[in-house]
Amino acid sequence: MAVTIHDVAKLAGVNSSTVSRVINGKATITPDTKERVYAAMRKLDYHPNSLARSLASGLSGAIGVVVNARDAEAFSNVFFSRSLFAIEQAAQARGYQVIIANGAQSRGSAIENLMKEHKVDGLILPPTTVKPALMETIGDFPYVVLGTPDTLRSETCWVDNNNEQGAEMAVRHLQKQGYQRIAYLGGHQKRGFTKRRIRGYQNANNGTETILSTDGTAENAYTLAFDALKTADHPDAFVCNDNLAAFGLLKACKELHLPVPQEIGIVAFDNYPLAEYMDPPLTIVDIDTAMLGEQSVQLLFRRIENKVGNQQIMLSTNLVVRASSERKAK
């Protein structure tokens, strides 16, 4: 029913292997022959069957992006969704497809499934999956972790933004603006990236350390911030683990009539679209998700082509300064 390589070969008056070679461009073919093949392909509207091609070549032509999502929110998470966009773009540029798989939902291991059934040639994994048992089953199958694994840091292959540096930068910026009692607000302490941000905060902070960890909701951040701001020598600035925490904090500041940035300075991680429309617009530690996605795909392909061993890539973050931290006039 569908047009095959043999139909093209017959029309062009050559053998199917010649057509294959024309398509893949790996061998030298007489220009004349090549042209006849192309003409036949065009005439028949030929599209190679990628399944047959994969079976023969042993390459699926797809990479898998695994995410551990219990609920739909994990998919709208800006870090994941923006990275995914960049990953898709980079993969498409190489003629590769992107398969997404939710590791949290699947019975059996989604990773094992994709890998052992030859559905993908490589995997992009979340750091939470990195455990000795998985690394054993994954063997030397190509993968890249998007984020820093908590364990096996130096023996695995990953790409991440430098959370520690980002938090340090945030604190130093607030200090330069004259804030003195800087607190850290938001995030589960059990998440690796939060731990690293807190470490960066601690590195740069030379005042009293105040760390307010939340369950990740804006509501919780609001409550904690409200209580903290009611005390006598309350913090005069916050580094927020994410935009939601900053949102809760802003609400608390408003209710307590503490103007931002005059009385309270705020810097938050992750550049949500709303961040610049908040009141005041938020200063942000911006993660270059486009670069992160692009780099992880690049590294993954180098692994697929067996050109490199495990590598670690750390990208630095950028500070986007907006009103929420600008106490001093420019």
Next chain:
Amino acid sequence: MAVTIHDVAKLAGVNSSTVSRVINGKATITPDTKERVYAAMRKLDYHPNSLARSLASGLSGAIGVVVNARDAEAFSNVFFSRSLFAIEQAAQARGYQVIIANGAQSRGSAIENLMKEHKVDGLILPPTTVKPALMETIGDFPYVVLGTPDTLRSETCWVDNNNEQGAEMAVRHLQKQGYQRIAYLGGHQKRGFTKRRIRGYQNANNGTETILSTDGTAENAYTLAFDALKTADHPDAFVCNDNLAAFGLLKACKELHLPVPQEIGIVAFDNYPLAEYMDPPLTIVDIDTAMLGEQSVQLLFRRIENKVGNQQIMLSTNLVVRASSERKAK
């Protein structure tokens, strides 16, 4: 190198076709044989090669989700990302993979590529792709549009939430709360779903019609709302096309000292995670993206199995009432 069906067959002392039948469970096999085959599979840690399987069976075992995204924000859009989550879940439950493809980036048609190269068995498409030319090339290939196409509405296969009904419901709710001059704020008028929401607004609204269309940003909504609210007989309630518009509106209300919900009532489409933390929490026309994703996959599979022709499924929306529209005490 990899374990094949033949290795399993040899170990179990049967023919490879028997192993195949055991795996697929389509034929009756002696319990004894079956057990021997399973034992061999376990012992060898056998995983069927999905590529070979697909080639032989003619089914790729994947569905494609196409999105037209110029920038990364389209991926974090709550409608897309939440639907995608549900789609992945529903596909995985059927043993199917989900391939995502950005139609806006690809040279050549991403849709044609996925379809003609047999990479997917069916497609979930965005409504903007529905054009006569595409429908011609797509032929009777299984697809479902997620959203209502602007054209070919009755000849195509789609699943959508009822935007018209949602907007009507929002207006009626505001009327019941005693608001009288209800305006519509936000959204490109060229987008189909915005048009339908506006139509719903018009159906229910019996006062003066005020439609403030924006470029989609919170900033623009803020400006338009601010200007509208400065006039003498300004609107006393708004239906917002999305949360960003509501965000801009809230800012305008605050600056003009118009308390919400006492002076101004607000209902917005799309339940962002932040909506309930806004000040005041927003009343929302909530779209059941989980159901939308699930239904679209279900319908797609019925099309793949050739059980049905083109169908249209319209899901109703729900009103989540919060403080922003509750002028009357409960």
Next chain:
DNA sequence: CTCCATCGTGCAACCGATTGCACGAACTAT
């Protein structure tokens, strides 16, 4: 002018499954 390397193309095996057909064994009906 012969010899040999190089180049373009064909032949056929192979990738790893699925599946229609055939055949022998076991079972039912008469």
Next chain:
DNA sequence: ATAGTTCGTGCAATCGGTTGCACGATGGAG
């Protein structure tokens, strides 16, 4: 006891490409 089913399994073709090897033609060197 015999004929006719039914059931479980094997054989071999097939899905649509890729690729190692072989072979004839061409071209340059000696």
